[in-house]
Structure formats: C-alpha cells, structure tokens
Amino acid sequence: MWLYFLKRILLGILIVVVAVSLLYSMIHMVPGDPVKTILGPRASPELQAQIREKMGLNDPLPVQIVKFIGRVATGDLGEDVFKRKSVNTIVFEQLPHTIYLVLAGIGWAMLVGIPLGCLSAIYRNSMIDRFAGILSVSCIAIPTFVVALYSVLLFAVTLKWLPAIGAGDGGFGSYISHLILPAFAVGLGWVGYLARLVRASMLEVMSENHVRTARAFGLPEKTIVFKYVLRLAILPTITLIGMGIGILLSSAVFTEIVFARPGIGRLIYDAVTSRNYPVVMGSVLVTTILFVVSTTIADLINALVDPRVRTEG
Amino acid sequence: MDANNVLEIRGLNVEFASERGRLRALRDVDLTIPRGSIVGVVGESGCGKSTMINSIIGLLAHNATVSSGSISFQGEDLLQKSERELRDIRGQHISMIFQDPMTTLNPVLSIGTQMIDIQYRDQIPKAQKKARSIEMLSRVGIPDPESRLDNYPHQFSGGMRQRIAIAMALQAEPELLIADEPTTALDATLEVQIIHRLKDLQHSMGCSILFISHHLGVIAELCDFVIVMYGGEVVERGTVRDIFHRPSHPYTFKLLECDPARIAETTRSLPTIPGEIPNLAKLPPGCIFADRCERSIGLCREKIPPSTEFAEHHWARCHLAGEVSST
Numbered sequence: 234m235w236l237y238f239l240k241r242i243l244l245g246i247l248i249v250v251v252a253v254s255l256l257y258s259m260i261h262m263v264p265g266d267p268v269k270t271i272l273g274p275r276a277s278p279e280l281q282a283q284i285r286e287k288m289g290l291n292d293p294l295p296v297q298i299v300k301f302i303g304r305v306a307t308g309d310l311g312e313d314v315f316k317r318k319s320v321n322t323i324v325f326e327q328l329p330h331t332i333y334l335v336l337a338g339i340g341w342a343m344l345v346g347i348p349l350g351c352l353s354a355i356y357r358n359s360m361i362d363r364f365a366g367i368l369s370v371s372c373i374a375i376p377t378f379v380v381a382l383y384s385v386l387l388f389a390v391t392l393k394w395l396p397a398i399g400a401g402d403g404g405f406g407s408y409i410s411h412l413i414l415p416a417f418a419v420g421l422g423w424v425g426y427l428a429r430l431v432r433a434s435m436l437e438v439m440s441e442n443h444v445r446t447a448r449a450f451g452l453p454e455k456t457i458v459f460k461y462v463l464r465l466a467i468l469p470t471i472t473l474i475g476m477g478i479g480i481l482l483s484s485a486v487f488t489e490i491v492f493a494r495p496g497i498g499r500l501i502y503d504a505v506t507s508r509n510y511p512v513v514m515g516s517v518l519v520t521t522i523l524f525v526v527s528t529t530i531a532d533l534i535n536a537l538v539d540p541r542v543r544t545e546g
Numbered sequence: 547m548d549a550n551n552v553l554e555i556r557g558l559n560v561e562f563a564s565e566r567g568r569l570r571a572l573r574d575v576d577l578t579i580p581r582g583s584i585v586g587v588v589g590e591s592g593c594g595k596s597t598m599i600n601s602i603i604g605l606l607a608h609n610a611t612v613s614s615g616s617i618s619f620q621g622e623d624l625l626q627k628s629e630r631e632l633r634d635i636r637g638q639h640i641s642m643i644f645q646d647p648m649t650t651l652n653p654v655l656s657i658g659t660q661m662i663d664i665q666y667r668d669q670i671p672k673a674q675k676k677a678r679s680i681e682m683l684s685r686v687g688i689p690d691p692e693s694r695l696d697n698y699p700h701q702f703s704g705g706m707r708q709r710i711a712i713a714m715a716l717q718a719e720p721e722l723l724i725a726d727e728p729t730t731a732l733d734a735t736l737e738v739q740i741i742h743r744l745k746d747l748q749h750s751m752g753c754s755i756l757f758i759s760h761h762l763g764v765i766a767e768l769c770d771f772v773i774v775m776y777g778g779e780v781v782e783r784g785t786v787r788d789i790f791h792r793p794s795h796p797y798t799f800k801l802l803e804c805d806p807a808r809i810a811e812t813t814r815s816l817p818t819i820p821g822e823i824p825n826l827a828k829l830p831p832g833c834i835f836a837d838r839c840e841r842s843i844g845l846c847r848e849k850i851p852p853s854t855e856f857a858e859h860h861w862a863r864c865h866l867a868g869e870v871s872s873t
Contacts, residue, residue: 442649448605449644450637450664450714460663464654539654540698 234543237536245529250302252521257298260510270508271315288511301514310515315507320515323500328519331496334488335481337412338419339474346424347470350431354466355458357436365428372425381418381491388414398493415492419485423477430473434466441465468535475531479524483517549621552722552754553579553602558615560597560606566827571597571610572778576853576861578771579722584748584755586765586786588801589775592823595758598775599724601625602756603640604632620721637664641715645727647707651699657710658695664714682713686743705736709743716747723748724756729764737761741768762805766790774798777824777834780853784860794862796839833865841866 268285269276289297304311310320346369353365389397396411438444439462447457486498497516504512536543548554560572572594579585587595600606602617604624617624619640624632636642644650652660661679662672676695683691686709699707708728715723725744729737741764748755759765765772766786773783774795782795793799800819802808809816821838830836832847839846845865856867 442644442646443652445605446642446644446650446711447652448636449603449642451633451635452637452663452666453633456663456666461652461655465652540656541653541700544700 234536237543238533241529241532241536245525248525249522252525253302253305253518254298256517256521257301257514258294260514261294261297265508267508267510305518310518311511313509313512315509320511323512324497324516324519327495327497327500327516330494331482331485331489331498332523333412334415334419334485334494334496335478337416338481338485339423339478340420341416342420342423342427343474346427347431347467349424349428351435351458351463353428353432354435354439357432362432365432369425369428372421373429374425375421376487377418377422378487378491380421381415381488384414384418385491411492411494415485415488415494418488418491419481426473426477427470430470431466434469435462438462438466464538468539471531471534471538472528475528475534476524478527479520482523482527483520548578550581551578551618552581552620553577553756554616554618555598555602556616556618558598558601558617559613560594560601561611561613562607563609563611564827569826570778570829571826572601574853575615575775575778575780576783577773577780579754579756580771581721582752582754583770584745584757584768586769586772587756587758587775588760588762588765588772590760590823593775594778595775596726597778599642599726599756599758602724603636603642604629605636634667637720638667638718639720640722640724641718641720643708643711643715643723643725643728646731647704647711648731650711651707653699656696656698657702661695661710661714661717665717678717679713682717683710685747686710686713686716687739688713705732705740708732708736708740712740712744712747716751716753719751720753722754722756724758726758727760728757729759729761737764744768762790762802763807774801778826779834779863780861781835781864782860782862784857788857788860792857792860794856794860794867795835795864796841796866797835798862800838833863 268281268288268290272281272284285291289300292300308321310324312318313320313323316323349365349369353362356362385397388395395414396407397414399411435458444457444462447461452461483498483501485496486502488494489496489499490502497520501513501516501520503509504516532542555575555577558572558575558577559570562569562571575594575598577585577598587598589595597606597610600610601612602619602624604627606612612625615625619635624635627635651657655663658676658679661682662675665675665678668675680691680695683694688694688706688709694702699710702710708731712728728744729740732740744755745768755768757765757769769786771783772786772789773780774789774797775781776797782789782793782798784794788794789798790802793802797819804817804819806816819838824830824834824837830847832845832849833839833842833851836842836846843865849865851863851865851867853861853863854867855861
C-alpha cells in the first residue's frame with residue numbers, strides 16, 4: 234500500500250519535470266523576442282542585452298531548462314519584468330479564487346450528477362432514465378460561456394438575485410454569493426459527464442456475476458446498489474473527477490472572463506496577450522502541478538477503495 | 547405435495563421474448579427433491595439448466611415469463627410469492643453456489659464483510675456473526691480463517707474462493723442448496739476435494755442439494771437422483787442407479803456413451819452425438835430429440851411424448867420408454 238503511494242507520487246514528480254521542460258521549450262519556440270516585447274521596439278541594444286542577460290536567455294536551452302527547474306524546485310517562479318513583482322506573489326494571489334471556483338463547480342456537479350447517474354441505472358430504460366439522459370446530454374452540449382452569459386442575464390440582470398461580476402468585497406457571505414453563478418456555469422457540463430459515466434459503469438457492474446451472487450443471498454436492493462455496485466462503479470468516476478479538477482484549473486478562463494473574476498485562467502490569458510513570459514511560465518507551471526496533484530489524489534483514492542489496485546504495486 | 551420433498555416442480559413452462567420470437571426455454575419440467583437428498587441435473591449447454599435454477603430462486607431475466615406450472619418449496623408455491631417474500635427465502639432457505647469462483651465474489655469488499663453482510667437478517671451482535679463466519683470458513687477447510695476474513699477475493703486461489711462460496715451458502719443452514727456447476731472451473735484434484743467437502747457438509751447439516759454439472763462422474767459419485775435435460779425438457783429422471791445402469795431415453799444413452807471416463811480403450815476421437823440442439827423458437831411437432839435419435843419411429847416426429855413412469859421412480863419422455871434399454 235505505502236509502496237504504491239510512494240511510486241505514484243514519484244511518478245507525479247517525473248510528470249511535472251517532463252511537462253515543465255516541454256513547456257519551457259515550446260514557449261521559447263514561439264516566434265517573437267520576449268526582450269523586444271518587454272522593452273518595446275526603440276530600446277537601445279545595450280539595454281536589450283542587459284535584460285537578456287538578466288533573464289538568462291543567452292544560455293543554451295537545456296541549461297535554461299535545468300536552471301529553471303532548479304529555481305522552481307526551491308519555490309521561486311521568477312519575477313514579473315513589467316511589474317517588478319515576484320511571480321509567486323502574483324500566482325498565489327490569483328490561485329485561491331480559481332481553486333474555490335473549480336471545487337465549488339465540481340462539487341455541485343458531483344452532488345447532482347452522481348445521484349442522477351445512479352437513478353438512471355437503477356430505473357434503466359424508464360421515463361426517469363430517459364429524462365436524466367436528455368438532461369445530461371443537454372448539460373454537456375451547452376458551452377460553459379453560454380451558460381455563464383445566460384445565468385448572468387437571468388439571475389443577476391433580470392432577477393437581481395445574485396451579483397454579476399467580481400469576487401466580492403472580502404467578506405465571507407459576499408464571497409460565497411459571488412461564487413454561486415460562476416460555480417454553476419463551470420459545473421453544469423460536469424453534471425452531464427458524471428451522470429452519464431456513473432450510469433454506464435453502474436450498469437456494467439450490475440451485470441457482473443458477483444451482483445447475481447449478492448441477489449441470490451437475498452441482500453436488500455439498497456445494500457446491493459449502494460455498497461456492492463456503487464463502490465466499484467465509482468472508480469472510473471473518481472479518475473474523471475481528478476482529471477476534471479485539473480483541466481478546469483486552467484480552462485475556467487471563460488467563466489472568469491465573463492464574470493470578471495480574478496483567477497489563474499484569467500491571469501494566463503492576460504499574461505499571454507501581453508507576452509509576459511515569466512508570468513505565463515509560472516502560472517502554467519502551477520496549474521500543471523495542480524493537475525498532476527489532483528489526478529494523483531484520484532489514483533490514491535482509487536487505491537483506497539479498490540484493494541486490487543494497491544496490491545498491484 | 548409430499549411433505550418428504552423439499553422442492554417439487556410440476557409442469558413448469560418458461561418463455562423468453564426474443565428478437566427471433568417466443569423462445570420456449572422450459573417445457574413441462576418436473577423435478578422432485580426429497581428431503582436430505584442430492585439431485586443431479588445433467589445436460590449440455592443451453593438445455594435449460596440455468597433457466598430452471600433462476601426460476602426457482604426468482605431471478606429470471608426481465609424478458610422471461612413463467613407461463614404455467616408450480617414450484618413448491620416446503621409446501622409453498624414460490625411462483626405465487628412477492629419479490630419481498632422471495633428475497634427472504636433466498637440466502638436463508640435456498641442458497642446458491644455459482645460456477646466461476648473468480649467472479650462470484652465482490653472484488654472490493656473483504657470476504658469477512660461479504661459473509662457478515664449476508665447475515666443481515668439475524669439480530670445478533672456483529673462479533674457473533676463474525677464468529678459464525680470464522681467457524682464456517684474453518685469447516686470448509688480455509689486455513690487460519692480468523693485472519694483471512696480481512697482478505698479480499700483476489701488474495702485467494704480459485705479453489706479457496708469456491709470453498710468460501712460454499713461457506714457463504716451454507717452459513718445460514720439452508721434447506722436447499724443449489725450448486726450450479728461448482729467445480730467446472732476447477733482442476734480435477736480440487737474438484738474431488740470440493741465434492742467430498744460438499745458431501746460431508748451436506749451429511750452433517752442435513753440439507754438437500756440440487757447439483758448441476760456436465761461431469762457425469764461427479765454426478766454418479768455425489769447424487770441420489772438424476773434428471774437429464776435436453777432442449778428445455780426433462781427427458782429422463784430416476785435414481786442414480788437407474789440413470790447410469792438402465793438409461794431409458796436415447797439421449798441419456800448417447801450422453802453416457804460420450805463420457806470419456808466410460809470408454810475403455812485409448813482412442814484419438816471421442817464419440818459425439820451427431821446433429822445439433824434444436825432451435826427453441828421453432829420447435830418440431832414431435833419429440834425434441836427425434837432428429838438426432840437413431841431409434842426414432844414415425845410417431846416420434848408427430849406427437850410429443852409424455853413423461854411416463856414406466857418403472858418405479860423412473861420417468862422418461864420417450865414413446866419407446868421401457869423398450870429402449872442398455873443392451
């Protein structure tokens with residue numbers, strides 16, 4: 234068990250290192266000179282050379298990557314050359330907003346999607362199942378930014394129930410009320426994904442022999458579904474949720490822009506448009522690490538639920 | 547029904563709705579299990595063995611319907627019972643052991659959890675349930691049962707898992723145990739061990755067993771009575787002696803001829819029964835076996851033979867029953 238955990242964590246670190254190296258190389262292959270972008274076209278060659286030296290751009294690429302990883306390993310993401318501010322500060326100011334948004338979004342999607350999938354599987358081919366199916370596919374089909382725009386129109390502009398933009402004035406209640414609409418928009422599609430996946434894997438498990446055994450022993454249907462079936466059927470769902478959280482951390486950008494919320498997606502978007510490479514690198518790196526962390530956590534939870542995984546080693 | 551019988555099936559007909567039309571999977575099936583006896587069921591794949599078991603425990607597929615007949619268990623017709631009443635019988639009065647021990651236990655729950663869960667009806671402390679499971683495991687020959695209770699199914703071998711399945715099935719001391727090819731997935735040495743264990747347990751607990759197998763040797767060794775099924779019908783039933791020494795239905799006769807254990811000299815080609823099993827959606831007007839039968843006469847293709855008791859406790863569904871004999 235512990236061996237499995239250790240292996241999984243080491244693998245996670247390896248993935249981060251490979252991802253960072255790829256990312257670093259790719260950004261440097263993008264046409265355009267970061268120094269010229271930063272200083273503008275009329276900067277003197279001396280100044281350009283000075284900045285280039287300062288950013289370590291004269292070293293060969295592999296050396297730059299190793300230096301970068303070394304720096305990251307000590308917890309230093311570099312400096313934002315525009316604002317003369319540490320990238321760490323910038324990223325970690327924005328990060329909590331995105332994490333809360335993603336967790337709230339996936340959280341409500343789980344609360345609705347998983348029971349919906351269970352219902353569909355238990356009453357398969359009934360009206361409930363068909364209705365849940367239509368609802369799920371609709372949720373998946375609507376793009377997040379459309380949901381975001383219409384929920385602003387309906388709940389903020391017309392009904393005036395909830396605030397439309399920003400992240401609140403700092404108070405807890407205000408923060409929560411500003412979180413509701415964006416979380417709704419982020420999570421809606423995931424309700425559909427989760428419901429469909431849970432339904433499919435429940436039905437698959439229900440046709441397995443051990444469920445017939447449980448029935449032959451007269452176990453109550455409730456025990457069979459929620460203890461014997463769901464425990465197995467939830468495994469692929471846990472993996473999907475782990476990936477979902479990881480993906481949303483960087484793709485919540487639409488929602489963050491529509492709701493004018495601070496957040497890491499928005500930060501990346503702004504940094505890319507202004508060619509602020511240190512900030513792009515820093516924030517993409519942090520989301521990459523978080524992606525690996527959330528999928529690793531999902532794997533570890535799977536191992537806790539499924540004894541076969543942890544003995545595999 | 548006779549009070550000495552645990553289970554009596556009379557004239558059971560089961561149909562499946564399928565794309566090819568109505569499949570008459572079981573036709574006029576009769577079966578009697580006297581208290582404390584072991585009844586064997588033989589027949590090739592698709593002959594209706596599983597459908598019969600599933601009708602007994604009320605777990606037929608959704609597209610199946612029982613069109614007529616009765617299944618009396620301890621004097622009560624199981625076909626008249628509600629789903630709730632059936633659930634109370636399953637696992638408590640009728641237990642099952644399935645074919646493939648590798649897949650019949652839940653892979654993510656420890657065997658202790660599963661063995662304790664099935665005792666959910668008993669209002670006794672968990673420690674007592676656990677003690678009962680430990681005792682059952684040691685009775686089926688699991689070494690060190692106390693510590694193995696926390697293990698998961700994948701940590702046991704196939705033979706061990708089948709022992710666990712037997713322990714689970716007998717834990718509630720059911721009146722009837724249905725064993726659906728419990729040894730088919732095991733190798734020969736294990737098969738013998740499991741059979742002996744099962745017979746010992748049956749002896750000490752006094753339950754009746756319905757034992758399904760296509761291994762004739764096992765049937766001959768274990769059972770008191772045998773029914774032979776073919777194409778959804780019980781073609782012959784009687785005592786184990788009668789079936790093996792005086793087979794009366796041509797199918798039983800052929801089946802015994804095909805048993806490798808009965809062939810004296812070494813041969814490269816094993817005997818088979820020529821022809822194919824009949825299509826249950828398009829039944830012939832006469833005897834179901836007529837097409838493959840060497841002895842069929844004109845009547846066989848016109849009229850379905852009734853099940854006749856031509857000798858005491860010996861029935862066959864053949865127009866020639868009593869005339870065909872093991873010569």
